[in-house]
Amino acid sequence: MAWTRDQMCERAALELEDGFYVNLGIGMPTLVANYIPESMTVTFQSENGMLGMGPFPLDNEVDADLINAGKQTITELPESVYFDSATSFAMIRGGHIDLSILGALQVAQNGDLANWMIPGKMVKGMGGAMDLVAGVRRVIVLMDHNAKDGSPKLLKECDLPLTGAGVVNTVITDLGLFEVKGGQLYLSELAPNTSLDEIRDRTEAEFIQ
């Protein structure tokens, strides 16, 4: 067994720095928040209009006016700030968010990202993902190394519609950590109990070790 989902999130959390403003995507990325050291101040942005996102509410704290970008009920913190959608995306698109961590359907070796639709099958929409990957200073993808049917998700080229071209900086999967530099993919870390052969077998993308 390589990295578990928890370990992937823990690894992703190591990329955070004190004082960072971070946007976490829906799903697994949300869990990264659980691995921030107490000594560190990280402020989470929710693109529907909030900085300083708190944990989920207790049953008696639920407030219909207070949700995250995944439409889940959440809470505020002492440092929270609310703003409108235009202001929120001015912040995102203007490069003020240090880091975005999000999921993916496919990532190409040049940093192309696909995570918003499967033509004829799944039409979720891009939501704020296209804005995030275009505007945020650094983009980390957190995803399973392979799809449920075993097919590779790290590809030579994405065949699904792109969310952004050449936008991914780092990919963390259950098998390792990759970085995209100068349009090329580098394997920087191998998860424990994972061999280079295994990762080669399960990856379509060309990567430099």
Next chain:
Amino acid sequence: MAWTRDQMCERAALELEDGFYVNLGIGMPTLVANYIPESMTVTFQSENGMLGMGPFPLDNEVDADLINAGKQTITELPESVYFDSATSFAMIRGGHIDLSILGALQVAQNGDLANWMIPGKMVKGMGGAMDLVAGVRRVIVLMDHNAKDGSPKLLKECDLPLTGAGVVNTVITDLGLFEVKGGQLYLSELAPNTSLDEIRDRTEAEFIQ
């Protein structure tokens, strides 16, 4: 004697309608506020970031944080709202202000306006005037019919740098009220004790009676 300055302002005030949002320029236009009927609600915008401008303060009400676009100390009203400069000009440029009344150095018969500089002599700057004339729904110029040296201010063409091209809708001078329609100037009202001959004598612009 034609219209006095007070009468010019009074005449300009007749162009206001209940519910209007209005921006008044520095100088004589400011006085138009004194002629609004009690029964009418008119809200004044100050482009430095306020809607609902009140009168000048009493001596003990002066607040350095509360000034108008002419940098004079003012007061707030129950309906006042404050906002930043980008928001203020989004409002102006987005066509949300019903009417702007401002002064002029020159107006051309096609509605061109010059009121921000005399090359080599006076360099005040355009402030918000270029934004106002480009964005506000209707622009009224309130000015003396002639300059202090007697030269006409209503011209065939402005020779001073323009504030806006074809932006003036109405001109009120001490001699009468003009309207610009389809790029032509129309004399709509003659001030009392003013003859058509006198106004022709003192005007360079061609106008239709």
Next chain:
Amino acid sequence: MSESKKVFSDAKSALDGLLSDGMTILAGGFGLCGIPEHMIVAIRESGVQNLTVASNNCGIDDFGLGLLLQTKQIKKMISSYVGENKLFEEQFLNGDLELEFNPQGTLAERCRAGGAGIPAFYTKTGVGTVISDGKETRDFDGETYLMERALTGDLAIVTAWKGDKAGNLVFRKTARNFNAPMATAGKVCVVEVEQLVEVGEIEPDQIHLPGIYVDRVFEGQSFEKRIERRTIRET
């Protein structure tokens, strides 16, 4: 003083004379949070047809804008997210509903531009994706950007927490979302508020949207404020 000219008694009277077939409506809200729920019902009851609706989402099957999908009053949506609305996805895949996907930030900025007299602007969002199809790209300082056009609507329907009789608005928490930028981009803007107060009751420094953008306002009775994903922690 006559600022109460803007005040109406309910959704139906506030929308009176403003609805017509084929019009474009900008609808505030994100998911079910901060949606103009009373006006959506009134629009359904009006029977107006062939609407183009710009809204980040399209409600859920039986609440919010989903109600107008049920009755097929919507011809086209401009949205960033279909999400879990089955009817939306189904009508789109069937070809019954046109759908113009806008990235969420592009949708918000297009409305902000529409209200601010900016006919077009450039953004990096969507470069190299299907969003750029048919749009101009242009390089500034070595980076490629897309040109996006402003969006305006015949009518903006928005919701606020508190509003005074001059239309000055205060929003609450994340219910602010698209309500503010969309309010500025409607040729006419109608607002439903949870609390209608007298002019002067809101601090001038704490107003989120000045009343100049608001043409009509009414106090909604009993907001349902349905929650799409109630998520709680145990301790």
Next chain:
Amino acid sequence: MSESKKVFSDAKSALDGLLSDGMTILAGGFGLCGIPEHMIVAIRESGVQNLTVASNNCGIDDFGLGLLLQTKQIKKMISSYVGENKLFEEQFLNGDLELEFNPQGTLAERCRAGGAGIPAFYTKTGVGTVISDGKETRDFDGETYLMERALTGDLAIVTAWKGDKAGNLVFRKTARNFNAPMATAGKVCVVEVEQLVEVGEIEPDQIHLPGIYVDRVFEGQSFEKRIERRTIRET
């Protein structure tokens, strides 16, 4: 928690390491209202040269940015209004000072765009005037617009009424003006506040500018807040 990393003791320490000859500074304020008066003095004392300063005005002869004109530290101003500043007018007419006139709304919008990742936008303001010289014009829906570029600065110096230790700001009355948009457009943004408070003391719905835009903050001692045109009524 470590949000006090942003807090400095005074203007000099807050600007330490940030000033260099030839840099571009965005300075908030309108006239003398809401200007970062302590930082202007500290910049004067630092002796930094050849500054390009974007500010709606340039203070008066002996206060505000006028202090940096006196010492000829400013090479170029980007402003909408010279107004009654004699030194400004004189240095400009002599050719000692470059001056780029921006319409006030264009200056504000250029900063807003600079902070929002918009490299360029279109506006009607200035079409057919000297402001359009050398700029592209383009027609949209039958009307002519100018293309204006975003403005950013190496440093934004702004002032606020209240700020917390995370840099969340509240402005007061018309002192808000350019302070908010300029804060978003500086590569680094330093803020002087009248009152520095603890995180949590400002309501999340009442913050005018989120701390994400603020790198350093300090509480200014004894703001002079000079008034340019004290105008009063008798009764």
